[in-house]
Amino acid sequence: MTSRTEALQTFKREGRIVIVGASLAGLRAAESLRDEGFTGSLTVIGDEKGEPYDRPPLSKQVLTGWVPAEATTLPRRREVDAQWLLGVPASGLDVAAGLVRLADGREVPYDRVLIATGVRARPWPHEAEAALDGVFVVRTREDAAGLRQRLADGPDRVLIIGAGFTGSEIASICRERDIPVTVAELGPGPLVGALGAMIGEIASEMQRAHGVDLRTGVKVTSLEGDEQGRLRRAHLSDGSTVDADVAVVALGGIRNTEWLQGSGLAVGPWGIAADSGCRAMDLNGLITDDVFVAGDVARCPHPVYEYRFISLEHWVNAVEQAEIAAHNMVHLQADRWPHLTIPSFWSIQFGVNIKSVGVPTFADEVVITQGSVAERRFVATYGYQGRVTAAVTFNNAKWLDHYRKLIETAAPFPPPCPTPDQPVDAKPVPVDFPGPMLLAQGATVVVTGHDPDERRVTAARP
Amino acid sequence: MTMTRTPGILPRILDYSARADPYPLYAELRRTPVALQEDGSYVISTYRELTALLHDPHLSSDIRNLAHPLPGAGREDNPAFLNLDPPEHDRMRRMAMRHFGPPHTPGLVDGMRPDMTAVVNGLIDGLQGRKQIDVVDDFAYPFPVTVICHLLGVPREDEPRFHQWVEALVDAIDYNPAVDPPERLQKGMQARAELRQYLGGLVEERHSRPGDDILSKLATDDGPDGRMTDEQIISTANLLLIAGHETTVNLITNGVLTLLRHPQMLQRLRNEPGLIIRLVEELLRYEPPVHIIPWRAAYSDITIADTTIPKGSQIMLMLASGSRDPDRFHDPDRFDPDRQDNQHLGFGSGIHLCFGGPLARLEAQIAITEFVRRVDNPRLVADPPPYRRSPILRGPLHLLVEQG
Numbered sequence: 001m002t003s004r005t006e007a008l009q010t011f012k013r014e015g016r017i018v019i020v021g022a023s024l025a026g027l028r029a030a031e032s033l034r035d036e037g038f039t040g041s042l043t044v045i046g047d048e049k050g051e052p053y054d055r056p057p058l059s060k061q062v063l064t065g066w067v068p069a070e071a072t073t074l075p076r077r078r079e080v081d082a083q084w085l086l087g088v089p090a091s092g093l094d095v096a097a098g099l100v101r102l103a104d105g106r107e108v109p110y111d112r113v114l115i116a117t118g119v120r121a122r123p124w125p126h127e128a129e130a131a132l133d134g135v136f137v138v139r140t141r142e143d144a145a146g147l148r149q150r151l152a153d154g155p156d157r158v159l160i161i162g163a164g165f166t167g168s169e170i171a172s173i174c175r176e177r178d179i180p181v182t183v184a185e186l187g188p189g190p191l192v193g194a195l196g197a198m199i200g201e202i203a204s205e206m207q208r209a210h211g212v213d214l215r216t217g218v219k220v221t222s223l224e225g226d227e228q229g230r231l232r233r234a235h236l237s238d239g240s241t242v243d244a245d246v247a248v249v250a251l252g253g254i255r256n257t258e259w260l261q262g263s264g265l266a267v268g269p270w271g272i273a274a275d276s277g278c279r280a281m282d283l284n285g286l287i288t289d290d291v292f293v294a295g296d297v298a299r300c301p302h303p304v305y306e307y308r309f310i311s312l313e314h315w316v317n318a319v320e321q322a323e324i325a326a327h328n329m330v331h332l333q334a335d336r337w338p339h340l341t342i343p344s345f346w347s348i349q350f351g352v353n354i355k356s357v358g359v360p361t362f363a364d365e366v367v368i369t370q371g372s373v374a375e376r377r378f379v380a381t382y383g384y385q386g387r388v389t390a391a392v393t394f395n396n397a398k399w400l401d402h403y404r405k406l407i408e409t410a411a412p413f414p415p416p417c418p419t420p421d422q423p424v425d426a427k428p429v430p431v432d433f434p435g436p437m438l439l440a441q442g443a444t445v446v447v448t449g450h451d452p453d454e455r456r457v458t459a460a461r462p
Numbered sequence: 463m464t465m466t467r468t469p470g471i472l473p474r475i476l477d478y479s480a481r482a483d484p485y486p487l488y489a490e491l492r493r494t495p496v497a498l499q500e501d502g503s504y505v506i507s508t509y510r511e512l513t514a515l516l517h518d519p520h521l522s523s524d525i526r527n528l529a530h531p532l533p534g535a536g537r538e539d540n541p542a543f544l545n546l547d548p549p550e551h552d553r554m555r556r557m558a559m560r561h562f563g564p565p566h567t568p569g570l571v572d573g574m575r576p577d578m579t580a581v582v583n584g585l586i587d588g589l590q591g592r593k594q595i596d597v598v599d600d601f602a603y604p605f606p607v608t609v610i611c612h613l614l615g616v617p618r619e620d621e622p623r624f625h626q627w628v629e630a631l632v633d634a635i636d637y638n639p640a641v642d643p644p645e646r647l648q649k650g651m652q653a654r655a656e657l658r659q660y661l662g663g664l665v666e667e668r669h670s671r672p673g674d675d676i677l678s679k680l681a682t683d684d685g686p687d688g689r690m691t692d693e694q695i696i697s698t699a700n701l702l703l704i705a706g707h708e709t710t711v712n713l714i715t716n717g718v719l720t721l722l723r724h725p726q727m728l729q730r731l732r733n734e735p736g737l738i739i740r741l742v743e744e745l746l747r748y749e750p751p752v753h754i755i756p757w758r759a760a761y762s763d764i765t766i767a768d769t770t771i772p773k774g775s776q777i778m779l780m781l782a783s784g785s786r787d788p789d790r791f792h793d794p795d796r797f798d799p800d801r802q803d804n805q806h807l808g809f810g811s812g813i814h815l816c817f818g819g820p821l822a823r824l825e826a827q828i829a830i831t832e833f834v835r836r837v838d839n840p841r842l843v844a845d846p847p848p849y850r851r852s853p854i855l856r857g858p859l860h861l862l863v864e865q866g
Binding site: 370 | 547552813
């Protein structure tokens with residue numbers, strides 16, 4: 001055995017791995033490390049109390065009351081035999097010393113560390129208004145349990161601020177429960193930031209057909225409470241007001257990277273830069289050996305997308321990156337895996353199952369390739385400079401594998417050969433994403449350049 | 463370049479002499495993943511290409527998209543969803559699924575578990591005291607027929623009548639005028655008409671006196687997609703009756719046969735009943751009930767494995783070959799219920815994924831579990847057993863077993 005192999009074996013047997021972040025990516029990484037034969041000490045640090053839980057149901061089944069918030073605990077695939085330090089956030093990382101600092105002053109030494117601290121909800125920017133009774137964000141299960149209760153109480157009107165996926169899903173559930181709902185969106189339509197103008201228009205029609213009072217191109221400027229500190233009304237930038245006793249702030253997320261300021265890692269608003277094997281990069285662009293990143297906080301280059309760094313707030317991405325990171329943490333360079341999967345995600349709203357493969361924001365044109373927009377069952381294919389880069393399905397998810405292959409093989413755009421179920425209009429149109437000022441609201445995929453500090457797209461601050 | 467003309471292999475597979483063990487021929491076939499045949503059709507035999515095509519929207523199930531008509535029957539006026547493309551396929555399948563599975567009818571199949579176990583045990587009770595049994599006629603055939611009759615609302619006592627029609631129909635699926643007697647096609651057409659007429663009578667009854675069965679529910683449906691016409695209900699019932707009838711029998715029989723060929727696995731299943739879940743999945747890979755999708759049509763040019771299949775071409779999908787592809791499954795000719803990541807093609811894949819898969823799974827799990835638990839010291843009388851004629855729905859004609 002070479003000395004490197006010996007060192008690795010020793011590390012696998014008695015090394016110390018610390019995972020910062022106890023949600024989906026953290027848990028799956030812990031399980032995968034044990035699957036990979038790591039028998040050393042494993043510590044998982046999380047700022048929330050309680051076991052890791054699943055977030056997608058929080059804006060769906062939990063709000064309908066079908067699934068209680070506490071029933072979202074993630075299933076365990078195996079024993080992980082880890083030390084769980086829950087309820088205390090990490091406050092710093094000392095790469096030179098190999099230490100994670102906790103907010104309560106404790107220090108946790110590591111040989112290798114995985115950063116999976118994820119994203120938190122972007123709060124309403126005015127603190128006093130955010131504190132009004134009836135104002136919610138939905139990121140944690142406490143958030144969801146609180147909102148579910150309030151919806152069950154039968155509010156007069158719910159105001160949703162921001163029509164990205166979370167906002168649209170919650171609006172859908174309000175309508176399902178026959179609760180009057182107003183959606184205020186700065187962009188020209190729901191989902192526009194993630195999927196472009198064509199889908200935005202379809203989503204607008206869908207919302208209105210389901211009785212949503214959809215207001216686009218407007219900003220909520222302030223929230224007004226009564227003397228008891230309960231939300232009463234919202235003021236909009238067009239001068240109108242909306243009387244509502246519940247407001248859901250759905251303005252996207254903020255990546256939990258503040259604790260890494262000063263760590264020397266390439267940390268920016270879109271996450272922590274890493275290679276496709278989930279190894280973190282330092283500020284000089286050098287790959288580190290012992291620091292790994294997975295999930296919503298990671299931004300990794302993808303060869304299909306010109307090696308641009310891509311950050312994804314997708315469930316599947318968290319799982320896959322966790323597995324890749326875990327594998328690479330306990331292997332030598334020659335045996336390491338790249339994370340090259342084509343991104344995918346799903347959403348359910350207004351009776352439509354929306355799924356996507358690829359990166360729709362990495363496109364200049366879009367065309368309906370199958371189905372019928374009027375019947376809300378279709379495939380929209382996205383292209384960039386003549387090749388397929390993404391596809392979005394409405395109630396047509398069974399074709400996604402085919403489109404994934406088109407993306408992987410850089411198939412020509414628009415796809416030249418017709419299929420059964422031809423759409424009425426199969427002409428490509430410009431994809432038309434809103435300008436950077438609007439993008440931050442609904443974007444769950446952000447394609448950025450190489451500069452870790454770059455902020456090509458800026459968050460819209462009301 | 464993976465395309466060559468490979469005359470010889472496919473005819474040998476279709477020939478009855480290959481029925482007991484087509485797998486070595488599949489292996490030969492896989493050397494040419496996309497094989498152009500003498501008649502201009504294409505045969506696909508490798509896992510990667512099969513799954514790519516099964517998910518390819520350019521692959522049509524509508525006979526009208528074939529440039530050259532099939533030698534057998536023409537297109538029916540109201541094909542069942544198996545032979546339709548979107549959007550009609552999606553609508554018809556959705557309307558049928560409303561009464562069979564989630565989200566609208568989530569508990570139906572699992573709720574039949576006690577009844578199905580009782581049927582199986584009744585059949586096994588009937589085998590007591592007999593030295594020799596036929597697993598097909600005494601067990602693997604009557605069980606799924608009873609289940610599908612109950613589900614659809616077809617009187618069980620009519621089985622001798624519709625059994626003949628179904629046999630004749632299945633026999634005509636792969637009719638080849640070059641080698642088969644024309645009577646086979648005529649008999650198939652005649653049977654199709656008679657079966658439709660029979661089912662039409664049942665549908666008519668259900669309009670006035672609906673029961674708790676799928677025929678009644680289809681006949682009185684008020685779902686979001688509206689109601690099927692009577693002709694469509696007949697086509698759907700026809701499909702479900704044949705599929706629920708001619709496939710599961712193979713799966714159960716193949717299961718018993720495979721276990722008798724692997725006695726250590728049979729013993730393990732006795733000690734470890736939970737193994738049945740994975741064992742049935744492995745059966746669906748290793749000895750699937752449906753070997754071939756005999757035809758699909760290229761709706762427009764399809765490029766696969768560096769080959770362009772021209773628009774209108776007939777495409778044959780060798781599912782059972784794909785499930786034995788060594789590029790996808792490690793040691794594929796080994797029966798290994800412990801196999802991980804067993805994404806077999808036993809139920810196909812894509813939008814035409816087997817409609818009754820969840821039912822067939824449960825039927826096979828219950829039948830094989832109870833057989834192994836209750837039949838004492840079963841021994842094969844002949845190996846290989848005699849096979850049914852069809853290379854498509856492949857399975858033993860009889861499976862004689864001694865017990866006790």
